[in-house]
Amino acid sequence: MKSMQTQEEYYSGVRMVRYDLVKELVLAVAGVGILVLGLSVVLSSPDVPPATIATWALSDPVDFQTTATNELAGTTTSAAYGNPYNTNGPGQSWGPIAPQKWFGTRIPIDSANTFVIQPLQRAATGNTDLLAQLDVWQKASPDQQGKWTAAYTKALTTATVKDGQVTVADGDYGPLPVMMTNLLGLAQTGGLDGLLQVNGRFYQTDYTPSLVFMGDGAYLPGLAAQANLTGNQWGMMNETGRYPGQTWLWLYTMWYQVPPFNSPTGFLGISSANADLGIIILMTLLTVALALVPFIPVLRDIPRWIPIHRLVWRAYYSPKVRS
Amino acid sequence: MDTARPGLVEPKPEPPSWTLRVRQQIERRLPMDHLLPDRQPYYVGSWVYVFGVVTIAALGWVVVSGVVLAFMGPQWWHDSSLGRFVNSIHFWSVQAFFIFMVLHLWGQYFMAGWRQGRASTWLIGVVIFGVSILTAFTGYLSQQNFDGQYIAINAKDAMNAAGAGAFFNVLNFGQMYGLHVMLLPIGVIFLVAWHIVMVRMRGVVKPIDAEGATR
Numbered sequence: 001m002k003s004m005q006t007q008e009e010y011y012s013g014v015r016m017v018r019y020d021l022v023k024e025l026v027l028a029v030a031g032v033g034i035l036v037l038g039l040s041v042v043l044s045s046p047d048v049p050p051a052t053i054a055t056w057a058l059s060d061p062v063d064f065q066t067t068a069t070n071e072l073a074g075t076t077t078s079a080a081y082g083n084p085y086n087t088n089g090p091g092q093s094w095g096p097i098a099p100q101k102w103f104g105t106r107i108p109i110d111s112a113n114t115f116v117i118q119p120l121q122r123a124a125t126g127n128t129d130l131l132a133q134l135d136v137w138q139k140a141s142p143d144q145q146g147k148w149t150a151a152y153t154k155a156l157t158t159a160t161v162k163d164g165q166v167t168v169a170d171g172d173y174g175p176l177p178v179m180m181t182n183l184l185g186l187a188q189t190g191g192l193d194g195l196l197q198v199n200g201r202f203y204q205t206d207y208t209p210s211l212v213f214m215g216d217g218a219y220l221p222g223l224a225a226q227a228n229l230t231g232n233q234w235g236m237m238n239e240t241g242r243y244p245g246q247t248w249l250w251l252y253t254m255w256y257q258v259p260p261f262n263s264p265t266g267f268l269g270i271s272s273a274n275a276d277l278g279i280i281i282l283m284t285l286l287t288v289a290l291a292l293v294p295f296i297p298v299l300r301d302i303p304r305w306i307p308i309h310r311l312v313w314r315a316y317y318s319p320k321v322r323s
Numbered sequence: 324m325d326t327a328r329p330g331l332v333e334p335k336p337e338p339p340s341w342t343l344r345v346r347q348q349i350e351r352r353l354p355m356d357h358l359l360p361d362r363q364p365y366y367v368g369s370w371v372y373v374f375g376v377v378t379i380a381a382l383g384w385v386v387v388s389g390v391v392l393a394f395m396g397p398q399w400w401h402d403s404s405l406g407r408f409v410n411s412i413h414f415w416s417v418q419a420f421f422i423f424m425v426l427h428l429w430g431q432y433f434m435a436g437w438r439q440g441r442a443s444t445w446l447i448g449v450v451i452f453g454v455s456i457l458t459a460f461t462g463y464l465s466q467q468n469f470d471g472q473y474i475a476i477n478a479k480d481a482m483n484a485a486g487a488g489a490f491f492n493v494l495n496f497g498q499m500y501g502l503h504v505m506l507l508p509i510g511v512i513f514l515v516a517w518h519i520v521m522v523r524m525r526g527v528v529k530p531i532d533a534e535g536a537t538r
Contacts, residue, residue, distance in 0.1 A: 205497025
């Protein structure tokens with residue numbers, strides 16, 4: 001229809017029949033209402049309680065201490081992440097395309113300080129032993145700190161747990177046993193959940209530090225794997241329990257399951273190492289292509305080649321009706 | 324013979340004004356009988372046409388249940404059985420909304436619904452699809468339960484890799500909740516209203532003709 005053509009001109013010569021738009025809308029609202037109310041009564045909706053740092057420290061104290069030690073060593077995911085948290089990693093890029101780097105460190109996270117040192121300093125009031133050991137840690141050389149964290153991380157692999165307390169074999173761990181025992185105790189009481197949110201303001205709505213810290217450990221991803229929520233299990237498409245998740249993300253999550261996005265070696269510079277960036281670029285291009293279908297030859301012609309439209313407009317194509 | 328009588332003012336045509344021009348354009352392009360038609364071409368009889376209206380109906384249930392949840396606050400539905408029920412309505416109406424929207428999209432694709440001046444209607448439809456996905460995504464992040472937690476941790480890497488994470492922090496509940504209950508729903512509702520107005524302005528597209536033109 002040309003832009004200035006009226007509907008009367010467009011439908012000139014076309015037989016018009018009675019139609020009740022408002023009735024159709026009311027029936028649709030009622031029908032969909034019956035459907036969603038019925039599903040809500042019968043199936044309810046998922047609501048698995050969130051994990052906390054306290055449940056982590058109580059359920060898997062060795063993983064908690066290992067993660068905290070690795071934060072000090074600078075070997076966790078967040079410690080070596082890069083922007084927007086820090087500059088310790090290159091971030092993902094594809095040739096000159098490196099948007100992760102372009103916008104700088106806008107949400108600063110210094111993993112060792114944010115997750116271990118600062119909470120311990122805040123909790124150390126009146127605890128002279130902890131204050132002294134924190135002082136030892138901070139005055140030690142990076143080389144010495146590295147030796148302690150390496151030795152303690154190794155010792156944790158054979159640690160035993162009794163009544164929630166972690167015991168490691170004797171060794172030269174410097175101040176780490178005192179620091180980690182205090183941090184674990186703090187976490188098990190729920191204190192660390194609060195201390196990681198301390199930002200000088202009363203109200204809190206930003207859980208970035210707590211979630212990044214929990215993401216560094218194995219506890220939360222382990223729970224997610226049990227619930228089929230991890231990236232290589234089609235991630236965000238899923239939901240806990242037997243509920244549908246964001247099924248509309250199937251195409252996005254599918255790419256993570258296929259080469260080159262799941263391949264360590266990859267193809268044309270795209271691999272599992274920069275899969276997020278590669279998939280975002282691909283999905284952006286596909287979305288633009290979907291929006292521009294009316295202008296793209298072949299894509300706009302497929303409806304003509306596959307005669308589904310003949311089923312939709314059966315009355316129009318029926319020789320009887322046309323005659 | 325007409326002669327001008329003293330004391331009587333000759334009617335003059337209305338001087339053009341912006342208001343008058345806008346009103347005339349609306350009256351010309353979208354008269355009430357196009358906005359709420361009681362007649363349609365005889366070939367508008369397939370169930371495919373229902374997918375659009377049931378998508379709108381599902382959106383209505385999403386909005387109504389969402390308004391109740393927003394009014395009661397993000398904690399309510401975790402602690403109250405009534406709240407859980409309203410959340411379930413929200414959850415299932417979102418599922419229905421997407422299923423119907425995708426069916427509507429495929430239906431329009433195979434009918435080549437963009438033909439004869441309707442490309443912008445198709446384009447806005449695709450934008451609605453994209454903004455709806457973002458709205459649902461922020462909703463999943465606002466759940467304050469295990470799903471919300473892990474989706475945030477999982478999704479942050481893609482957002483950060485794309486550079487968006489510096490501004491759109493999926494780990495920031497306050498930001499995600501604000502976007503979910505306010506800005507993004509306004510965007511979806513506005514775009515859907517625009518989409519409907521464009522459909523009603525131009526009317527339903529004719530069948531693909533004998534020559535099979537899809538442009």
